Structures are given as structure tokens and as C-alpha cells.
Amino acid sequence: MDNSASVLLYPLKICCSIVYPNSTHPIPKYNKNWPGRCVIPYYHYIMVINTNSLTVLSAQGIVCFSNSFTVTLDPERNVYTCFMKSHRCYDLVPTSSKLVVFDTSLQVKKAFFALVSNGVRAAPLWDSKKQCFVGMLTITDFINILHRYYKSPLVQIYELEEHKIETWREVYLQDSFKPLVSISPNASLYDAVSSLLKHKIHRLPVIDPLTGNTLYILTHKRILKFLKLFISEMPKPAFLSQTLEDLNIGTFQNIAVVQSDTPLYTALGIFVDQRVSALPVVDDNGRVVDIYSKFDVINLAAEKTYNNLDITVTKALQHRSQYFEGVLTCQAHETLEAIINRLVEAEVHRLVMIDDHEVVKGIVSLSDVLQALVLTNGDNGKTILIVSCYKMGPVMFSLSFQKICF
Incomplete structure (x- = not known):
């Protein structure tokens, strides 16, 4: 009978990674709650926990009659995370690309026509009074305007025909104003992906912190395409x-x-x-x-x-x-x-x-x-928590806990 168990930890939504592929961790022979009594480890429940969010990332139970067990982790699981952390947003900025910028004083209708004629899906918004970028105009705005103000085919949507972008933003945002989410060209692609997912946005303007100029609009599609270019050169x-x-x-x-x-x-x-x-x-x-x-x-x-x-x-x-x-x-x-x-x-x-x-x-x-x-x-701050169950008698069990941080 094999006296050790190797457990490959594959969580449902979040995967763990570690710098060493194999590590053996001893299980105590004596339970501190029952001094002087020798017990045999009966069952181990292994969990990978994100200590930042206090969520269980993975759980695996094994029956083990030995004094140790082995946790085997895939050392290549974080290869794409490392790749994203080692590349900057500037690496994705093409040599030549089209970028459309709208002033907030522009009429909404003209802005959407300009998106269509230029073949782009979104544009940064420039506030001349504040002398800075204040947001993005996207197709979502067009949808919100249509849905909010449409009445019937016989009634013209006045707000779309006459409103300026700044007027629409005042009406739509009201008290829920949120600053423009942007990123520096020197930030890592890992930070870009994190920002896109955290804020649940589809476009992330890359803005030079020195000049204040928008260089490019990062998207999920562009980032995944960039990763795909190098994916064959990395461990699988x-x-x-x-x-x-x-x-x-x-x-x-x-x-x-x-x-x-x-x-x-x-x-x-x-x-x-x-x-x-x-x-x-x-x-x-x-x-x-x-x-x-x-x-x-x-x-x-x-x-x-x-x-x-x-x-x-x-x-x-x-x-x-x-x-x-x-x-x-x-x-x-x-x-x-x-x-x-x-x-x-x-x-x-x-x-x-x-x-x-x-x-x-x-x-x-x-x-x-x-x-x-x-x-x-x-994510940093992960912990392997081993919950060991010790059989103390026919109906009595004791638990001990071990933490392995990485």
C-alpha cells in the first residue's frame, strides 16, 4: 500500500501555482489537544485558500494512514501570469492606429455618426474646461439613450438629436459619477487585465502620465491576441x-x-x-x-x-x-x-x-x-490549509490544522 498520496490541485474557478513542484509536509504523531496519546492520522482535508479574500480556491480530501503526504502542484500553471507581468501596456501599442477623441461639447448624434464613419466602437472624451479626459463614449451610451428616450416611431428622439455629450453625462451619471479608468503605458499587462475585469469594462485607455495624451485603447481581444502570438514559445x-x-x-x-x-x-x-x-x-x-x-x-x-x-x-x-x-x-x-x-x-x-x-x-x-x-x-496570499482528522476512539475524533503559505 502506498503510504503517501499525491493530490493535483485543480480548483473550479481559481487555480493555484507554486515555485516548487513537490513538497512533503509531516503530520504530527501527537495531537496537542491530547498530550501523551499517540494517534494515527485518519483523514486529511487539503484546501487552498486565498487569504486576501478569505475564499476557498480548492479542496481535496484524502484518506491517509501515514505520517506524511505529498502535494503536487503544476509548476507551469502561472506561466501566463508571469508573461503578463513581464510585458508593458506600451508593448501592445501599434506603430500606427486610428484614435478618435470627442470633446464633451459635441452633439451626441454627431459623435455616434463619427464612430460609425471611422469604424471604431468607442472614443475617449475630452473636457475642454477641465483640460483632461473624463470618460469614454461607447455603444453602451447609444443603447442607453435609445432605451431611455424612445417613445414611438412617430416621435423623434429629441435627446439624441439635440443633446451634447456633456448634457447626456450629467443626466445619465447624476450622483453616480465615476472617474475615467485608465492605465499608464509603463504598467504591466497583468495590471491592465486586472483593471478590465475589476471594473467590468471592455476598453481601457492607455494615457501617458507626462503629456496626458491617450495613446491607445486596450481591449480583451487585443490582449488575448498578443498572448497568442507568444503562446507556442512558452511551456504549456x-x-x-x-x-x-x-x-x-x-x-x-x-x-x-x-x-x-x-x-x-x-x-x-x-x-x-x-x-x-x-x-x-x-x-x-x-x-x-x-x-x-x-x-x-x-x-x-x-x-x-x-x-x-x-x-x-x-x-x-x-x-x-x-x-x-x-x-x-x-x-x-x-x-x-x-x-x-x-x-x-x-x-x-x-x-x-x-x-x-x-x-x-x-x-x-x-x-x-x-x-x-x-x-x-x-494572486498572492494563498495558503494551503491541511485539516487532519485523528481517530481517538470508536466515536471520537480530533482535528489539527497546518498552514503552508506561498
């Missing part, structure tokens, strides 16, 4: 070969969907209320047939059809400006590596998870993947 962690189901990557509860005949105004309301970035379009059996994303809404500005939001989602999708190849999907049994390749090669922001009957089961987004690749391996 074992978790890349694990499935989405094993790693619990994605959103699987309360998936927001619409049907082909859902009114567009209703779809916009779901965007606003549930803060999702895309809505799978399903048939009566729940099978995915299309997808309506926030980016598709900007086509209303391009076609100048935003005054009629009573049309169906299917009708709105006919105004797509680009050729649509179909809904990109995935399944729970596919590996994380396959998902990364599909997201990067297709240049999409999400995959719809389906079952064998093409019924929607979840959404796997770029943020989900970056969370799994980078942040789940990079």
Missing part, C-alpha cells in the same frame, strides 16, 4: 488540455436570450438591465439561430433607423454592415486551448455554448478566458 500548462466543464469557465446560469420576433426595444432593455454584451437568438426549441450583439446596435445609427425600435430583432439584423458567417459556438467538452484558438482566429468577443442539439447552455467570453489564464494564477 496542463490546464490548457482540460475542458471548459472541468475548469468551470463561462456563464451558465440565467443566460439572456431573445427570439426572432422579439421587439428591438425589448432587446435593448435586456442590454441595459442585465448588462450583457450579446443576446443569442433562439427558436421555439431553444436552439441558437443567430446572435444580436451591442455592436449590431450601432448599425441603427449607420442606417439612421433608430427612430423605429418596434421592429423585430430579425429585421434589425438585416442591417448588418459586415458579412455574417454564422454564430460561433463551443461545447462543454472542448479544451481551453481549442477555445482560445477559436476566439483569436475568428476575432470574436464570445462563443455561445451549446449541447448536441444546439440548445444554448452558456456563454464563454474573452473576459472569462483571460480570468482563467491570468488572474486565477497570479
Whole structure:
């Protein structure tokens, strides 16, 4: 009988990493609560705990009749975290790129038309009075304006036609004003990913702290694409070969969907209320047939059809400006590596998870993947807590605790 047990710790949402691959830790033969009595370790319950958030990252129970056990950890699990920490945001700034900046005194309508004509999805906002950048204008703002002020196809949306950006910000933000979330070009990509996920934003302006100029807009897509360029040159962690189901990557509860005949105004309301970035379009059996994303809404500005939001989602999708190849999907049994390749090669922001009957089961987004690749391996302050159960008699047990910090 093998007197030691090797436990590979693979948590559901957060993975642990350690600088040494193997370490043997002794279990005391004498329980301090029962001095003088020799006891045999009967059961060990091993937990990996994030001491910063006081959350259990992993738990594994083993029956062990020995005086020691071995915890085996994958030394390559944090390879992508180290990669992100060793590269700066400036490394992602292209030699030449288009950056559109709006003054807050610009009319909202003209700003959205400018987004369309320049082929960009967002723009930093410059306040001439304060002489600084104060926020971002995105497609989400366009959706919020349409949803808030739309009345009927016969009534013009005055607020969209006449309001300036600064007026909209005053109305929309009111007392919930939040400063612009930005990052320095000298900050690490790890900090950029952390900021994107922490603030639940999709765009992070890179601003030079010396000149105050915006250099670039970082996105999840750009960061993952950059990582993919070097991924073949790095050691391959074992978790890349694990499935989405094993790693619990994605959103699987309360998936927001619409049907082909859902009114567009209703779809916009779901965007606003549930803060999702895309809505799978399903048939009566729940099978995915299309997808309506926030980016598709900007086509209303391009076609100048935003005054009629009573049309169906299917009708709105006919105004797509680009050729649509179909809904990109995935399944729970596919590996994380396959998902990364599909997201990067297709240049999409999400995959719809389906079952064998093409019924929607979840959404796997770029943020989900970056969370799994980078942040789940990079948090400091983790502790392995060993809870050892000692059998003191037929019905009496005693517990002892050991901590191993790393």
C-alpha cells in the first residue's frame, strides 16, 4: 500500500501555482489537544485558500494512514501570469492606429455618426474646461439613450438629436459619477487585465502620465491576441488540455436570450438591465439561430433607423454592415486551448455554448478566458490549509490544522 498520496490541485474557478513542484509536509504523531496519546492520522482535508479574500480556491480530501503526504502542484500553471507581468501596456501599442477623441461639447448624434464613419466602437472624451479626459463614449451610451428616450416611431428622439455629450453625462451619471479608468503605458499587462475585469469594462485607455495624451485603447481581444502570438514559445500548462466543464469557465446560469420576433426595444432593455454584451437568438426549441450583439446596435445609427425600435430583432439584423458567417459556438467538452484558438482566429468577443442539439447552455467570453489564464494564477496570499482528522476512539475524533503559505 502506498503510504503517501499525491493530490493535483485543480480548483473550479481559481487555480493555484507554486515555485516548487513537490513538497512533503509531516503530520504530527501527537495531537496537542491530547498530550501523551499517540494517534494515527485518519483523514486529511487539503484546501487552498486565498487569504486576501478569505475564499476557498480548492479542496481535496484524502484518506491517509501515514505520517506524511505529498502535494503536487503544476509548476507551469502561472506561466501566463508571469508573461503578463513581464510585458508593458506600451508593448501592445501599434506603430500606427486610428484614435478618435470627442470633446464633451459635441452633439451626441454627431459623435455616434463619427464612430460609425471611422469604424471604431468607442472614443475617449475630452473636457475642454477641465483640460483632461473624463470618460469614454461607447455603444453602451447609444443603447442607453435609445432605451431611455424612445417613445414611438412617430416621435423623434429629441435627446439624441439635440443633446451634447456633456448634457447626456450629467443626466445619465447624476450622483453616480465615476472617474475615467485608465492605465499608464509603463504598467504591466497583468495590471491592465486586472483593471478590465475589476471594473467590468471592455476598453481601457492607455494615457501617458507626462503629456496626458491617450495613446491607445486596450481591449480583451487585443490582449488575448498578443498572448497568442507568444503562446507556442512558452511551456504549456496542463490546464490548457482540460475542458471548459472541468475548469468551470463561462456563464451558465440565467443566460439572456431573445427570439426572432422579439421587439428591438425589448432587446435593448435586456442590454441595459442585465448588462450583457450579446443576446443569442433562439427558436421555439431553444436552439441558437443567430446572435444580436451591442455592436449590431450601432448599425441603427449607420442606417439612421433608430427612430423605429418596434421592429423585430430579425429585421434589425438585416442591417448588418459586415458579412455574417454564422454564430460561433463551443461545447462543454472542448479544451481551453481549442477555445482560445477559436476566439483569436475568428476575432470574436464570445462563443455561445451549446449541447448536441444546439440548445444554448452558456456563454464563454474573452473576459472569462483571460480570468482563467491570468488572474486565477497570479494572486498572492494563498495558503494551503491541511485539516487532519485523528481517530481517538470508536466515536471520537480530533482535528489539527497546518498552514503552508506561498
